[in-house]
Amino acid sequence: MDRKQHLVRLGAGVVAGLGAAAIAWTGVAANAEEPAADDFEAKVVGGQPAAEGQYPWLVAVGDAGSGDPYERRFCGGSVIAEDVVLTAAHCVDEADPDDLVVFSGSVDLESDDIVETAVTDLHIAHDYDEPVELANDWALLRLDDALDVEPVEMGTDPEEFDVLETAGWGETGTGFPTVARWVEVPFVSDDDCEAAYPGEVDPQTMLCAGDLENGGVDSCGGDSGGPIMAPGDDGLILVGIVSWGYGCAQPGNPGVYAELADFNGAIDDVLEDWD
Known part of the structure; x- marks a missing residue:
């Protein structure tokens, strides 16, 4: 299994076209000792169940076909326009x-209120995986129908904030929840982020968040593509996308997120082309 397969935070279900890219969430850094199963207690991680309406823009990305949405979902996403979802490039x-x-x-x-919407177009960041693997980890999904969902406000420089917030249906340590979970994660400076993952972080296109000293709070497998958010004047604003990390909620290994501020303009260009 290559390095990328240890890092990206995909879930248990994977769209057929992804094949071998289905990733185990328990990967660890090359210089880290893999924790024993009894010692590892990942939650979205350290979090709690989300309330209805708490994140109206939060969606799950899944396989087309038939069956339970819970079984078919494999990544998260954020509604940024009535018919457009932002997710991670490595998901799709x-x-x-x-x-x-x-x-x-x-x-x-498992709610009767879940709406399933087909995807009609897909845009992967042109500079995905450049200048390092998983840099510019963003993609856009154009939907067949407009969603009756409030889009999230697009964000700003996350360095303004001490604490960020992430949410999704990712691994909890005992399985994948049917109800999305959320957790607050401390912002990690670019210097500390690069020190945690030497040679693997592009600070221009990535940001880190998590408790460096203690661990215990993080996104995890299955949360990929979902939002990391910061407080704004009128509610939460989107500042990034769940991307990768070694393990989940381990001290010294923060979660790594695609940094929205770097590619806001590129997203706008795609949306204009799709109008």
Whole structure:
């Protein structure tokens, strides 16, 4: 298994086009000792269940076809326009639009309110994986129908904030929840982020968050593509996308997120082309 397969935070279900890119969430840094199963207690990690309406823009990205949304979802995403979802490039970079659907309308994937929407177009960041692996880890999904969902406000420089917030349906240490979970994660400076992952972080396109000293709070497998947010004047604003990390919630290994401030303009260009 290559380095990328240890890092990216995909979930248990994976769109058929991704094949071998399905990733175990328990990867650890090359210089770290893998924790024993009894010692590892990942939650979205250290978090709690989200309430209905808490993140109206939070969606799950899943396989097209039939079956339970809970079983078909493999990544998260954020609604940024009525018919556009922002997610991680590594979630969908080997997929066709016809392979994908988006689940919206509830934080509970078993709710009768869940709406399934087909994907009609897909844009992967042109500079994905440059200048380092998983840099510019963003993609856009154009939907077949507009969602009755409030889009999230696009964000700003996360360095203004001490604490950020992330949410998703990722691994909890005992399985994948049906109800999305959320957690607050301390912002980690670029210097500390690069020290945690030498040679693997591009500070221009990535940001880190987590408790460096103690661990215990983090995104995890299955949260990829979902939002990391900061407080704004009128509610939360989107500042990044769940991307990768070694293990989950381990001291010294913060979560790494695609940094929205770097590619806001590129997203706007795609949205203009799609109008």
